[in-house]
Amino acid sequence: MTQLSTLACEACQLDAPKVTDTEQEILNQQIPDWNVLDRDGIKQLERVYKFKNFKLAMAFSNRVAELAEAEFHHPGILTEWGKVTVTWWSHSIKGLHKNDFIMAAKTDLLI
Template sequence: MTRLVNESCAACDRNAIAVEADEQAELLLQLPGWQVVGRDGVPQLEKVYSFKDFNGALDFANAVGELAEGANHHPAILVEWGKTTVRWWTHTIGGLHRNDFIMAAKTDYLHGK
């Protein structure tokens, strides 16, 4: 398990500093299957999780929603038959903050439970 899962999110404002490309690459090494994707010009962390059916995908999405609400940091979640796609980014800075990598690690932890 990555050490990121044991970290907590720090409150961010619009002056928070985005993670630079070299640090992104280092953090991604701790997050198998996650990738940085661009959506409307905004870099985001994305991973697709597979499940046996829709209910498994939905249950996982709900668990991620509870995790997000507890951290006051909210992802985009897409639920389809047999898969859930999760995308993390920091809305206030329009990019990636360390918090996003922490939440990605916590999402992986939820999936592994």
């Protein structure tokens, strides 16, 4: 299987397929620190990153924002003292697409 972090996001249209449960299981193996959550019927990938202080957390948030702009795929980012929560999902399809797993893997490389 191709390493997720080496892939680029593809344009995601309203009719793009969500990942199947089987695909999700396979993709999850490459991002084991991420959790799949269901918020109001929408599956999302989420991970909390811990830092020593707010300045380091903010710097990481900015790197995530730069990555999101480069790939034109944007997460939820919650920056707090000593931690950053990043949430990926595909807004257009209201669920998870392969793009979300790619971006989660790329986010892990920003540490």
